[in-house]
């Protein structure tokens with residue numbers, strides 16, 4: 001459920017009419033709903049209410065990569081969530097948004113020694129390590145700083161998540177984690193490293209999962225590993241079950257599993273594990289909490305269908321070009337008529353295509369359209385390709401809204417490039 005609804009024929013986000021935002025800020029612009037974020041957090045918490053997770057309850061760490069805007073992260077922090085980060089930049093953003101360091105998990109397949117040192121100095125709650133080489137480096141950094149590193153290995157359970165190949169992470173031919181089959185031996189070597197405090201196990205098999213079966217298969221393997229590790233004398237206090245739960249993009253498709261069903265499965269599979277469970281949801285929390293608002297620049301005739309050319313492009317919303325992602329595209333003021341169109345951006349790539357042969361609200365030059373379910377992996381993947389400024393972002397709560405990322409002036413983009421001495425005279 002989200003808080004983007006039509007009132008008197010005009011799409012609103014909570015109590016704010018989208019045309020008001022467009023008039024004030026221009027387009028393209030991302031618009032997020034606080035109420036929707038908070039509702040998704042509550043629905044996930046309710047879904048997990050029945051899991052055994054020790055006195056502190058589940059540790060829910062929002063996957064910052066899904067939406068790293070500081071105001072969005074501050075909304076998560078205010079709701080008591082931690083953060084799952086994969087770079088020094090994400091770590092600093094989470095801290096700057098008020099996420100306590102001990103609620104932060106540092107994931108990622110290529111952490112550098114400098115990033116590890118920063119994370120140790122700031123006191124992150126857990127490192128999810130992805131290789132034995134990484135463990136050796138962390139041990140060296142932790143020993144040098146005399147700060148014990150609390151760690152888990154991310155296990156690659158060799159399970160097919162059944163999602164798009166580019167967001168599948170739990171098969172043996174993916175770069176992520178250490179193999180399940182050799183994990184026990186890897187933990188034995190891990191425990192012997194100085195500066196390392198073995199704390200738990202972790203798994204994350206992919207994103208936009210629409211079936212619970214692969215998740216369950218992965219969790220069953222993790223449960224078996226926990227038992228083996230304990231039998232070998234390790235103290236296992238945490239089990240990080242990752243993120244990955246899908247969200248509805250296409251209203252004509254079956255709904256992905258809801259958090260209640262997910263929570264029931266987790267409760268059943270993890271009963272008796274005697275650990276603190278950790279979760280790293282991203283898309284589930286923010287996907288349906290954001291839209292990308294755009295204006296139709298013009299409609300051009302096409303061989304099969306008209307081309308609806310928008311002022312938003314692949315640099316603003318990469319998902320359709322990157323992995324054929326489907327976003328519902330709606331008129332902000334629909335007049336009831338429908339047509340079949342190709343929806344594209346102005347970037348000079350044929351891949352700058354949002355939809356082909358799409359039956360949608362009829363729109364004309366100057367109309368506003370909304371890309372639904374654009375709150376996750378939207379603005380965070382934006383680039384300045386074709387020298388287009390980074391997309392601004394707005395956060396709404398009730399009747400209030402605020403710019404949480406200003407439109408970047410093109411001049412600042414140009415000024416960021418420096419001229420070498422031998423070219424400065426030419427330009428002056």
Ligand code: PLP
Nearest residue numbers: 063207208243244280281282283
């Ligand atoms: N945790 C890790 C390690 C990830 O790589 C990701 C994203 O792929 C997530 C959590 C969040 O996934 P999602 O947004 O599908 O919940």
